[in-house]
Amino acid sequence: MSNQLRAVQASKDFYDPNAVMSQRLRLQPTSIDGVVVIERQPIEDQRGWFDRLFCALELEPITGGKPIVQVNRSLTRRRGTVRGLHFQYPPHAEIKIVTCLQGEIFDVAVDLRAGSPSFLGWHAMRLSGENRRMLVIPEGCAHGFQTLSDDCELLYLHTSAYAPAAEGGFHPADPRLAIPWPLPLGDLSDRDRTLPYIDQGFGGVNL
Numbered sequence: 001m002s003n004q005l006r007a008v009q010a011s012k013d014f015y016d017p018n019a020v021m022s023q024r025l026r027l028q029p030t031s032i033d034g035v036v037v038i039e040r041q042p043i044e045d046q047r048g049w050f051d052r053l054f055c056a057l058e059l060e061p062i063t064g065g066k067p068i069v070q071v072n073r074s075l076t077r078r079r080g081t082v083r084g085l086h087f088q089y090p091p092h093a094e095i096k097i098v099t100c101l102q103g104e105i106f107d108v109a110v111d112l113r114a115g116s117p118s119f120l121g122w123h124a125m126r127l128s129g130e131n132r133r134m135l136v137i138p139e140g141c142a143h144g145f146q147t148l149s150d151d152c153e154l155l156y157l158h159t160s161a162y163a164p165a166a167e168g169g170f171h172p173a174d175p176r177l178a179i180p181w182p183l184p185l186g187d188l189s190d191r192d193r194t195l196p197y198i199d200q201g202f203g204g205v206n207l
Contacts, residue, residue, distance in 0.1 A: 034138030080186035084144020094160035103152030114204025
């Protein structure tokens, strides 16, 4: 758990929705430092609902105050499609916050940080338009997902702009990672199909 997130957990008010009525984003740490699940807390009544996707104040423990500089949206049409595993090398390393607005995906964060106790470990979970969960992928971690339904729409928040020259990645079927993708890998892009395997040489990302 990061020092920033640990400090937030020490504050009962931050996590107590009865104490902070405006809180709409609940942070849940995982076993990988900096990989955090965000549970959105919508307001609902007979008219419908109101859902918060981002709040700089509530997410400051995750971003460290870094601004969101790019927002991207994607549509993946076919069930079983895999995108990833992608990351950016410093100085363009980014914090990425991912949510699924429509459909359902199997979302994965992989720790590539040299010296990390969870190096090459991963955290996976299902994100969907119904469960309103978001996954935070910190700097030095790769991200990928598989669609579990057709027409999956995702929204991404980034603390660094896309930099093609700094992009790195690994093949989603890398045996060193052994990620249990729920479905056979389908519809890989030409780029993702030719991504390297970790055993071809990788000592970790130094941040």
